Amino acid sequence: xxxxxxxxxxxGCRLKVDEERDYAVxxxxxxxxxxxGRAELTHPTRVLTSTVRCVGGAHPRCPVxxxxxxxxxxxxxxxxxxxxxxxxxxxxxxxxxxxxxxxxGVDFVAARDL
Amino acid sequence: MYDLIVIGGGPAGLAGACAAxxxxxxxxxxxxxxxELGGILNQCIHNGFGLHYFKEELTGPExxxxxxxxxxxxxxxxxxxxxxxxxxxxxxxxxxxxxxxxRVEEAKSILLAMGCRERTRGAIAIPGTRPAGIFxxxxxxxxxxxxxxxxxxxxxxxxxxxxxxxxxxxxxxEGAKVLACVEVMPYSGGLNRNIVQCLHDYDIPLYLSxxxxxxxxxxxxxxxxxxxxxxxxxxxPGTEMVFDCDTLLLSVGLxxxxxxxxxxxxxxxxxxxxxxxxxxxxxxxxxxxxxxxxAHVHDLVDFVxxxxxxxxxxxxxxxxxxxxxxxxxxxxxxxxxxxxxVPQHVRPGRVEKACxxxxxxxxxxxxxxxxxxxxxxxxxxxxxxxxxPGEMEHILxxxxxxxxxxxxxxxxxxxxxxx
Numbered sequence: 001x002x003x004x005x006x007x008x009x010x011x012g013c014r015l016k017v018d019e020e021r022d023y024a025v026x027x028x029x030x031x032x033x034x035x036x037g038r039a040e041l042t043h044p045t046r047v048l049t050s051t052v053r054c055v056g057g058a059h060p061r062c063p064v065x066x067x068x069x070x071x072x073x074x075x076x077x078x079x080x081x082x083x084x085x086x087x088x089x090x091x092x093x094x095x096x097x098x099x100x101x102x103x104x105g106v107d108f109v110a111a112r113d114l
Numbered sequence: 115m116y117d118l119i120v121i122g123g124g125p126a127g128l129a130g131a132c133a134a135x136x137x138x139x140x141x142x143x144x145x146x147x148x149x150e151l152g153g154i155l156n157q158c159i160h161n162g163f164g165l166h167y168f169k170e171e172l173t174g175p176e177x178x179x180x181x182x183x184x185x186x187x188x189x190x191x192x193x194x195x196x197x198x199x200x201x202x203x204x205x206x207x208x209x210x211x212x213x214x215x216x217r218v219e220e221a222k223s224i225l226l227a228m229g230c231r232e233r234t235r236g237a238i239a240i241p242g243t244r245p246a247g248i249f250x251x252x253x254x255x256x257x258x259x260x261x262x263x264x265x266x267x268x269x270x271x272x273x274x275x276x277x278x279x280x281x282x283x284x285x286x287x288e289g290a291k292v293l294a295c296v297e298v299m300p301y302s303g304g305l306n307r308n309i310v311q312c313l314h315d316y317d318i319p320l321y322l323s324x325x326x327x328x329x330x331x332x333x334x335x336x337x338x339x340x341x342x343x344x345x346x347x348x349x350x351p352g353t354e355m356v357f358d359c360d361t362l363l364l365s366v367g368l369x370x371x372x373x374x375x376x377x378x379x380x381x382x383x384x385x386x387x388x389x390x391x392x393x394x395x396x397x398x399x400x401x402x403x404x405x406x407x408x409a410h411v412h413d414l415v416d417f418v419x420x421x422x423x424x425x426x427x428x429x430x431x432x433x434x435x436x437x438x439x440x441x442x443x444x445x446x447x448x449x450x451x452x453x454x455x456v457p458q459h460v461r462p463g464r465v466e467k468a469c470x471x472x473x474x475x476x477x478x479x480x481x482x483x484x485x486x487x488x489x490x491x492x493x494x495x496x497x498x499x500x501x502x503p504g505e506m507e508h509i510l511x512x513x514x515x516x517x518x519x520x521x522x523x524x525x526x527x528x529x530x531x532x533x
Contacts, residue, residue: 012306
């Protein structure tokens with residue numbers, strides 16, 4: 001039995017995950033919590049947010065995010081991918097910045113208009 | 115003459131203006147001192163915004179973008195790069211702008227949506243030298259996320275508020291080494307999920323019941339001394355730990371920015387450092403409303419949005435229907451375990467279906483009952499599995515329960531035995 005704090009939403013439910021009973025989750029208040037509890041012990045993932053260089057706009061950086069969760073172990077290699085990226089305005093929210101991050105099928109996308 | 119002037123173009127001002135437009139006001143002006151709308155959300159590039167309101171997880175700039183988009187479909191006027199200097203009790207707003215110069219605009223109603231600012235080193239009087247390298251967490255966040263500067267390489271963070279936790283992760287991702295997060299209280303001031311995904315994920319130690327007792331360095335921070343504190347928050351000699359670092363980030367609380375509010379003679383609640391408000395977010399000055407972090411510091415922008423929509427709608431009602439007749443009012447008071455409530459008083463006659471009541475507890479509690487009493491009579495009770503000062507609580511008091519109350523409503527916490 002492992003105790004976790006759910007990070008799916010700001011509520012922060014206290015989950016109990018039973019590894020011996022097929023990762024059965026208790027203490028969650030929504031189905032996403034159960035999913036998180038199971039995933040956290042089998043293949044933990046995170047949405048990664050950062051910024052990339054941007055020229056021509058009001059700010060020198062443009063925020064980006066992965067448009068889905070990536071494995072926790074891929075976080076630092078994924079950050080390294082952003083070092084070489086420079087966007088030029090106009091940038092639209094949702095525009096793909098790096099496609100298929102480390103073969104995960106998830107893209108880095110712009111998180112604002114610039 | 116404007117129907118409504120909104121002071122501040124962050125999440126509170128945006129939601130308030132949109133709601134007032136929707137409720138029928140047409141002459142609305144937002145005054146924003148920055149060169150763009152969105153407020154602090156523009157630098158909060160992490161995700162987790164909008165789960166309540168949009169039912170999806172957005173970053174700060176995306177959340178702001180949605181409201182800026184909504185505003186574009188209205189006829190709300192926006193003045194950027196414009197600083198409000200004074201609000202008078204006659205609802206005259208003095209402002210100075212880059213393009214428009216000094217102007218005095220009159221309004222039938224005003225929404226105060228100035229947000230809050232960070233407490234600084236001066237506010238908490240940390241001993242030591244005064245070198246470069248000491249930043250508030252929010253200032254560091256702006257440098258890293260918007261301006262592209264990394265303010266330091268080896269970092270200690272004082273305070274475990276959400277911005278400090280978020281910056282611990284952010285600095286780590288950008289290549290800095292975060293040595294410790296230090297919190298004077300025996301519990302964190304931030305959301306649990308941020309402790310997990312910002313500290314635990316990156317093996318950053320959290321020292322509870324510890325504080326910074328010395329800062330060393332001549333030109334730049336060289337060392338920070340951290341000591342354990344006793345239950346009266348006094349440093350315990352002999353517990354000093356010395357961290358070699360070049361940067362100290364402070365995440366030691368937020369202060370609602372109420373200079374304009376005070377100047378206008380509006381009553382301030384010393385518990386929230388925000389205006390005393392009624393159930394519709396109206397302040398002690400009729401026709402002037404306050405919402406978002408200027409009224410009380412929130413953890414979640416979704417609640418700022420909801421509160422500001424209520425304030426914007428109420429401002430529209432004030433303009434379109436005029437001041438409502440005086441009716442009975444209930445004072446809301448702190449009971450055991452409660453450190454403040456918003457609103458501070460409520461007019462049951464003005465509550466349509468239910469009154470939103472926000473409060474914070476003053477200690478960490480396990481399974482508890484939130485009790486609302488009036489005199490000897492219990493009006494309502496709500497159960498919770500867990501309560502913490504870092505997490506704002508919200509209850510809804512139905513109109514018909516309020517009608518059964520007289521003079522005061524007392525909100526208190528009672529811990530119950532867990533089964």
